[in-house]
Amino acid sequence: MKTPELVVSTIPHVHGGNSVQKMMINFMIALLPAAGMSVYFFGPGAIVVIAISVVSAVAWEFIIQKVMGRPLAISNLTGAASGLVFAMMLPPTAPWWMICIGTFIIILLGKEVYGGLGNNPFNGVLIAWLVLQMSFRGEMAGWIYVAGEFLTESTPLEILKFEGLESIPEYFTIADLFIGRTTGFIGEVSAIALLIGGVFLIVRRVISWHIPVSFMIGVVFLSGIFWLMNPEECADPIFHLLAGGVFLAAFFVATDMPSSPTTPIGMLTYGFLCGLVTMVIRQWGAWDDGAFYSVFLISMLTPLLDKIKPKAYGR
């Protein structure tokens, strides 16, 4: 009897079928509710921004990988996912050239110069966003009116910062903030849509709960202290949680895999520090919202936070 040819290889002999592509598809699906809400409130301008951002990100990824002589990795969809989350962090009137500059920075300075996905120390989306925020201050604040009775072009946090706490009820209620009937970046306005997407991501285990939850605890903790000390001038923790980019940053930006810690305690610390820094910027900083900037700052601590190892079995 002839022995069949057999394959010999190391364990395990099976794989669960998980892939970066699947994770990114889930990631983009999770952003759809927020994208849908933005189109509902901001009109077709939002769709245009999203489309330009996603298409240009994929195009830049293709071009840059070709030029650098790297194997093409568009099919893992990280470029498309970066483009989508980047669009969420832009105003609905963002001009096309600015978006293209941004996506170029995401792919080149955020990813490929370091050797591709996985080797990047920072979240490319945040690098691009910060460059645009510093270079094109006006374009990055191109808010538009939201359909409804509240006539303001300012975001809730701008009103808090420049007009004071007592003016907020003239324009927004907490329910408006929750649903997203406010001005702001495309994807950050609707807390409920982001919450749905974020829970979806946690259930599908694309992200773990540690970073979003501790991020929000950090925001509530520090804003709670400010509010208890001075309730006349400081907004309450619920307002700070719902206004601005906390939900978007906590679920979709801070959880960027290469630039966030991997261990449970590391993730909890990272999220909590992000929340604290967000509130520090909101309270004392020049910017009205620090949610994205804080993530960028704290991601510098990631290599350090990754040193906090879980307690190994039998140790």
Add this chain to the structure above:
Amino acid sequence: MKVGTFPGGLNLGSIASDTSTFHEVPSSGTVIIPLKQYSGKACEPAVKKKDEVKVGSIIGESTGNDDASVHATVSGVVTNIFKKYPDMKGGTVPAIEIESDSKNELDVTVFEGTDIELIQKAGVVDLDIDAVPLHSKIALAKEKSVNTLIVNGVDVESQFSSRAVLLSEYAGEIAAGIDIISKLLGVTSVHIGVIEKASSAISSISSACSTAQVVGLKDKHPQSLRELLVKAILGKEIPQGGIPEDIGVTVISAETALFVARAVNDKKPVIERFITVAGGGLSKSKNVLVRIGTPIKEVLDYCGVSVGGAGKVIIGGPMMGTAIHSTDMPITKETTGIFVQNENEIAEFPSGVCIKCGLCIDICPMKLMPFLISGLSEAGKYAMAEKNDIHGCNECGCCSYVCPVLIPMVHWIKFGKSEIRAQRSSE
């Protein structure tokens, strides 16, 4: 009933659907019996070429504490004594080839002695992933004054069901074996860990074995490993690099208890093995009773499994088993089950760049950082790998299973361990 479990691990689906009884694989023409089917050193052959042997004749006798007797499993003539036969765990072992006269005559020599001598003479080893000769295990346990016995009723991997079926069908004999072992050890408490879904196994063993406490366990890979049995049942952890005996616990498998009862009460040696055959296009896994020494291809033929070109035959399960190069290899006491993959089912691990998603840390039952240890081993930084507890890894395969960029982490960890061993031995 309280359900025990451990953090991390994988749910790989329910235990195999086949809960039918064991089918006996007919005895073959020729058997090849390795003289080392356990962790330890090989026995000296006790027979010469052209000797006649009967079922149960000793062909390799145990002399010390790190070997176990080996018996003929068919009656017939010794046709060959191989000095170097491939060992499933790597390296070579001496082996004896016996051509069967298909009469299956029993050897009438009766073993005599105390219980522990009978266990040694019958060649009982702990029939689990590392098959330690049972008499040496008992001696070690006594030396370390063990007070707790855990009987492993969890199948080695989720795809297998032989242990669960054994517990429900041979509950009486297993209970008798557990009594013998606990008397030998002088233990005060006995726990039997069984997957909670295997309800018939739980009910039969609970009624057969009144002195032991049956603990239901969640169906999660790798619950069958002793580290996690201890964790799930007692809530204790074995110190890293140590053995259960260090914390006063001995773990033996359910089959071992069965063969102890047969060795002590019926004076019968271990000449067969209860295993599951799964995969390979079988709609249902099959539980079989196989004589030791039977070539694997005969077992596969009996089960109706065809191994296509470039398929994989795995001794053990798909997560922790060893792929073998040839189906001529015999069934031994170390064979925990057979899993077959066709060509299109084989998983490949081309190893992308780690994206630090943290899934491996999340899943690791030993609470390690698999991506870090594997990366350090790959880079040759063994001292760093040791600092990050490379020796804490029990090679269950969970990390590679969930990895989105398909890094063969277990491979690199095993590689790192072997390099460290090589460095130590050259020093």
